[in-house]
Amino acid sequence: MGWLRALKVTARTGMTVERTRLEPLVALRATLGLAIVIGGSLALLGPGAAASSAFGAFMAAIATFQQSWRPRPVLALASGLTLAVSTFVGYLVGSSHTVLFLALLAVWTFAAGMTWAAGPTAGIIASGNVAIVLVTVTLPTSVPQAAGHAAMIAVGGVVQALLIVVFPVRRWGAQRDALADALAAEADYARRLREDPVAPFDPEPLMRARAAATVTPRQARRRPVELHGARGLAERIRPVLASLADPAVGADAEGPGRERVRELLAAAGAVLDSAAHAIRHGEAVVLPAPSLAILKSPDTADLLTGAPLRAARRLAALLDDVLETAQPGSGRTADPGESMLRPTLPRLAPLVLKAVRAELRPGSPVLRHALRLTAVACAGLAIGRALPLGHAYWAPMASVMVMRPDFSQTYSRAVARFCGTLAGVAVATGIVQLVHPGTYLSGFLAVVSAGLMYVLMRTGYAVAQLFVSAYVVFLLGMGGVGWDQTVPDRVALTLVGGLLAMIGYAVYPAWETPRLRTRLADWIAADGRYAAAVLSQYADPAGARRSDVREALLAARDARVAWQDALDRAAGEPVRHRGLSRAAADDAGDALAALGRHAMLLEAHFPDRAHDPVPGAAALAHALRTATEAGAKEVREWRVPCWDGVRTVLAEWDAPRPGVLRGAAEQLLESLDEVSEALRP
Structure with missing residues (x-):
């Protein structure tokens, strides 16, 4: 599709409100944690410490809502502790020299971008760390105060983790x-x-x-x-x-x-x-x-x-x-x-580093995202400081929070963030103008806004941003900052940050469309290995390992999901793949799904260990594995794959094979031929 249509589609996606199952008890628990942190900090330490601790509790709760199979207390602690470290390091560097702070921001942002190699949950937590680095330099005035702010942020994460342990909601x-x-x-x-x-x-x-x-081992025991x-x-x-x-x-x-x-x-x-x-x-x-x-x-x-x-x-x-x-x-x-x-967090660190190193290569979407994110964040901070507005960090923060490794999410989130921010600050400003809340009432309104965000977070990014924006207005009002000092700046700089994110992706994209043939080739090879592993069980019922079939099946599923995800992302991109039309991609995908299904039928009728080897099964397994590997190479090189090796083996069978092998083998070849037909110009 063209750019104009792509922008319309992403804007519509960003503003979509989804009907989804809500989790009000989980949201209530997260809100209670935020209320405890803000209320306790206000009573004991004042508005400044309350704002710091609120950031830790707020972000730690968001981390627990992510799609992760890690225990929720672990996610809250990981978020709170990493935010605390980022806060302290950010102040130590940012309070001394602007150039050093820009260098720190570049390093922190690049690391956050590369963290997406470990998964979206890690990437989202890392994005929050970049946000706190940007905010940090505006809060404390000395090293002891910076340490105090970092400690309060960590306390926010600890409180959320403790509440999850003490008040479990629907355990497991x-x-x-x-x-x-x-x-x-x-x-x-x-x-x-x-x-x-x-x-x-x-x-x-x-x-x-x-x-x-x-x-984890601890979870397995419970x-x-x-x-x-x-x-x-x-x-x-x-x-x-x-x-x-x-x-x-x-x-x-x-x-x-x-x-x-x-x-x-x-x-x-x-x-x-x-x-x-x-x-x-x-x-x-x-x-x-x-x-x-x-x-x-x-x-x-x-x-x-x-x-x-x-x-x-x-x-x-x-x-x-x-x-x-x-x-x-x-x-x-x-x-x-x-x-x-699953490895524990200490044992996970080497695996994350390995995943990050694997993405440090030309053409890696994660590396492109990290470089793009770094450039946009630094440019956003420079532009924010050059504009005659306060709170310059809001522009790079908006960019960091909306940018994702793919086009559709980045553009849809940019639109949703700006529209949600505009609506949120309008509502919050109206409330402030009518009620004129003091410190404690502002804190209460901030907690209510955060609670509504937790409840409705999964209905859409625009809805979440509406309540996040109101939360920020009330939180800053708790510290004595007037709405007229924050609202115009936030709206303008959010728009700047969103536009920078969109421009950054357009200038340095990581399109999925040109990689579709590679994804398809990976699926062809994986399906071929799975079918060959199944046939090997017929060739040697007593000696073949059933675990080989399981591993090949899981690899084929991963390749299928990677292909489907790539196809979905490519559908929203404003680029065309001249060598693979949407119809050809759909036909090839259907044929490969049928190939996997035929192999699955063979798997359902495995011979017993005592059964004699089925004649011809070994030759067919070898031919299928060799042909699909060669076919995958041909697909990557923009050629139509040929399956003559498999056809030759079947032609040499002068009599029907016992059981279901003959019919299934013919169906496998038919599916491969359909793949070639779909890719034929």
């Missing part, structure tokens, strides 16, 4: 939701398979559940039993559902067998929904008796034979395991040795 709630969503997605998939035997399945809920199930094991069962249920429904390897497309398959799929959906509800709410599973009767019915053996019957029995056994695992209150906890372990 995020992990429960992730696992329940995965089971609910499986249930929906089972119901869709009744009408469409080759219906697609989005693996994102399973990937999210896997991320949620990766815990995790409820119903959160341990059900995710692995859901992973194994999916291929069984697909193999039961697909006429190529399951029951006939019509007839009594197909009707029984539809009944089994409906029953599986009902059982999975019951397990999902129980896990989400920590309740006992309410078993749907008619569904269980269908799954246990002896008539199934009369209506189904062979592979469909084995799939039906396997499905019933797996659902029994899901129901048993989903029952709470058994007293069993996870063995840390059996869990997928």
Whole structure:
């Protein structure tokens, strides 16, 4: 799309208010922490210390709302302590010399930009650290005062962490939701398979559940039993559902067998929904008796034979395991040795440094973001100081808080921040003009504004900024700063900062569109490795490692999600990829999804360890792995991939292979041909 349309789309996105599930109790707890910090600081130390501690408590609470599987107290402490360090270092350097402060700002901003290599939560916390560096030099007047301000900011983070420990709200709630969503997605998939035997399945809920199930050693010892094991069962249920429904390897497309398959799929959906509800709410599973009767019915053996019957029995056994695992209150906890372990924060530091070093290369979107962020922040501070306005730091702060590594988020957040700021300061100014609040009433209004922001934060960035702007007006009013000294400056400098962020991205972009072929090639190679790993199980049932299939499947899922994310980001960019149209990209993606599905069907019918090697499976696995690696290289080089190696192996088969191998192999080749057809000029 062109620039004008891209700007319209991003502006509309930035101003969108989403309907989402709110968390009022969590917001109330965060607001209580902020109120305790502001009230205590006002009573004991005065407005200046209250403003400092408020910043720490405010940002620490925001950190706990981010999409992270880390314990919430850890996020609050990490935010508060890093803000305290940034405050003290910022004053030590900023109070001595302007040039040194600019150098510190450049270093801090570049480090914050590179922190996005460790994930969005780390990047958002790091952005808050840049903001406090900008604000720091305006608060204290001596080194002891700077240390005091830093200590108060740290106290704000500690208070928020303690409140989370003392007043837990829906303990393990995020992990429960992730696992329940995965089971609910499986249930929906089972119901869709009744009408469409080759219906697609989005693996994102399973990937999210896997991320949620990766815990620290301490969490593994405390995790409820119903959160341990059900995710692995859901992973194994999916291929069984697909193999039961697909006429190529399951029951006939019509007839009594197909009707029984539809009944089994409906029953599986009902059982999975019951397990999902129980896990989400920590309740006992309410078993749907008619569904269980269908799954246990002896008539199934009369209506189904062979592979469909084995799939039906396997499905019933797996659902029994899901129901048993989903029952709470058994007293069993996870063995840390059996869990997928997440490193603790001290052990995470080397991994973060490794991720950052990996992004220090030409063409890295994260490196481009860090350089762009650094240049815009320094330019914003210089422009802010050159303008005849106070609070020059608001311009670079606005830039830092809206800039993201991709185009759409940066532009939509810039628009949302300015509009939200304009509305927020207008509302807050009207209240100030009508009420003329004193110190304590201003503090109370600031806490109320922050509480409303916590409640509505996930409805949209513009809504959040409305209440953040009101919060800032009341917080500064608490310290005796009049609205007429802050509102015009804040609005003008927020506009400057947003425009600088947008100009910075336009001048030094990191477009996703030109990288689409690389993302597609990565998915081709990953899908090929997964299919080859599955075929290797047929080639050597006794010696092949099942873990190789699992690792290849996870890599294929990661490549698929990376491709889809890239495609979504590219759709909003004002650039065209001349070698890959949107239609071609969609067709190639559908073909690769089908390729993965065919491999999954083969996975559902693995031979036993004692089974003899299937003739031709080893040659086909080797040909498939070699062809997809070569095909990925051809896609990167803007050529149409060729699959002659796989075609030759199939042509040499002079008789049908046993089981489902022959049909699945032909389907794999058909999917590869569809990829080539989609990429053909």
